[in-house]
Amino acid sequence: MRQMKKNDLNIGIIGLGYVGLPLASKMSELYNTIGFDINSKRVLQLKKGLDINFELRKENLIQRNLSFTDNISNLKKCNIYIIAVPTPILKSKLPNLKMLKHACKLVGSLLNINDIVIFESTVYPGTTEEICIPILEKVSKIDCKSDLITNKKSFGCGYSPERVNPGDTKREISDIVKITSGNDKKTSKIVDKLYKSIIKAGTFNVKSIKIAEAAKIIENTQRDINIALINEFAMILNKININTNDVLNAAKTKWNFLDFHPGLVGGHCIGVDPYYLAYKAKVLGVKPKLVLSGRTVNDEMSKYCALRFKDGLLQKSIKVKNARIIIFGFTFKENCKDIRNTGVLKLVSELKNLGIKPEVFDPIADLDNKKIYNNVTFIKKLNLNYYDGAILAVKHHYFLKNFKINKIKSYLKSKNFIFDLKNFFSSKIVDDQL
């Protein structure tokens, strides 16, 4: 669709997770939209109006112009494809572009002249032009670049990074400015116009796809580094025997101090994206010192917390070996069901390495697919006077509302150690805080 007429637009969205699903719902307010996901179970749930991420309600899913499918051939009629698949990392911390490449192959097989393919997945700068477009061209046998001399027909390609904030119910997709870009001016303009039509907060059109890719990856890297820095402060301040929060509260009284907090860093964005940037930097011969230092610090936090908890037990003369402890919270982020890439998983295994026996309590977490986490003992009901200690790991509103300190203490033996990673309580009523 190199000219954009509203009724002619058929939008196909590839990937129906945190990014694709709200986008599909929003797009369908104005355009015919079909959402595709390879996960048939997810598609079935969505057809029934159920989003297990709780990002969208039934009325957002059951709409006249919106349909869902796990059959890619149902997207044949589409002329705008938006790819919003996950871009995780491999065990080696290198970019895992498998899903992105697969999505390109699927879309390439459907692509027609003048169609536009837009990418929303977070990638290192250059991915769209160096990896995605070549796959689309190869599979579709159509070029992306127009040739004005031969008047050879082409498809268009855009990049508009997702800025979804899982668990943030205040900022919906339409409230967040969207960066737009395209492989040529004409495509860029159409991509921009498309998003402008659905984003209340407006768009920010940039000169090239690479700029749009870079803007997204530096946003998340900046956040990762800033949390890592506070984590490093927390490690130093603990050795000085002062409470991190006391120091942060004082520093915050300066107008330009940045309000970050220590903690475990997990999830699909800030714990992952810096590795994409680092990968590209290394390929180009730039050593990403700071970017990787930040990752190292944050990756080591689970181990650090486990060791500090062990020290706490010892200080209170609680036997470490076989100590039974309860961890409050398992998801990668507060008020969010998602447990993928959670830092708590690593915390559990680090505690186990020390001979401690942790159990996890998280009524918010989506534990449906437990098998990946089969080394973790999840419990639904807490026993009284049972545990040697507690780690308060994820600050769900649910915990703050339902678990006051005395209730938490009721599950613990009289001699216990409480390590509060996320400032659930005042430092006076817990044994240690990060």
Added chain:
Amino acid sequence: MRQMKKNDLNIGIIGLGYVGLPLASKMSELYNTIGFDINSKRVLQLKKGLDINFELRKENLIQRNLSFTDNISNLKKCNIYIIAVPTPILKSKLPNLKMLKHACKLVGSLLNINDIVIFESTVYPGTTEEICIPILEKVSKIDCKSDLITNKKSFGCGYSPERVNPGDTKREISDIVKITSGNDKKTSKIVDKLYKSIIKAGTFNVKSIKIAEAAKIIENTQRDINIALINEFAMILNKININTNDVLNAAKTKWNFLDFHPGLVGGHCIGVDPYYLAYKAKVLGVKPKLVLSGRTVNDEMSKYCALRFKDGLLQKSIKVKNARIIIFGFTFKENCKDIRNTGVLKLVSELKNLGIKPEVFDPIADLDNKKIYNNVTFIKKLNLNYYDGAILAVKHHYFLKNFKINKIKSYLKSKNFIFDLKNFFSSKIVDDQL
């Protein structure tokens, strides 16, 4: 003065630089104040109403309750001493506490029972209690800690970190919240009351001296790291052939992106303070990975800029050896006269290492004391059609107002290379931008 009655207070301020002088002037609005500096020339100028840092005007200096001296015995009458001397680093990057220790000895020699000594100099947490107080106690033969049982008399000690922003004429000392602390509750209360009386923005009293020390050092470290991160981005983005500023402008459209810019980092605070924190961390057995990575990146920026400038010359087929170039700006910060610890000095020497012949133009800089910088050629008048290139290094308002791009180009040969480190101009009209 462990009880604070306004007319009984005699305040002595040790060190009359960016921190001590505005503080002395402000204190003298309410209290008898005497400022001491070992630099007799500076004291003479101040007596005449001249602050060569241009932070204060004559009317702020010539005041009824304010006097200046280079003779420490003139402070004998004081009962509150505020120490605001520089805390730089040694060549080895370790803390240089020489001036701080010397100030402690001077004050110790004057100290009486019930006097209070307040430190404003930036230090690592623990410095005041582990180093300064012992010197004060030894020289004065008075203890700092009161003994309630023996009723032994003591002096008090406080710490209230300076938050002066050189060159910032909008935020005066009274506009910036001041953290206060003391070695015991009574002293802490008096220190807080004293600052509260002169700081319009208010104070923030913390539980211990160490918390106050830590709050200050993490503020500046956070700033250093954030600039370092943008510098690292700039290095990566340059290799991707995209303009850093284009990317930052796009990223900034996200509500929580932090608006920092690439550049040389110099001066007495953010280029220095992280080494204090790193020192203490190492002593305590914590490896300050991130803190030191940030320092490494920022310390290497001068060399990086020199090499990138060389590449620029080569790309335009301009001979590097003996290339004559002009650098706009020499001070450590824009709109500030101070050249101490400026990153431009290192840039000059890195350019020279490459065989380039840089000259420096900075009408704002305080070049009175040129001998330290005798390897740098400063010029006052620029020759037309003379230079092979220019580096725009420090973004003084003066330059923006008086040196449009065509004027700058008039000093350059027709084949030239302009490297704009600080976004003086749009990327279209210069050859390269950081």
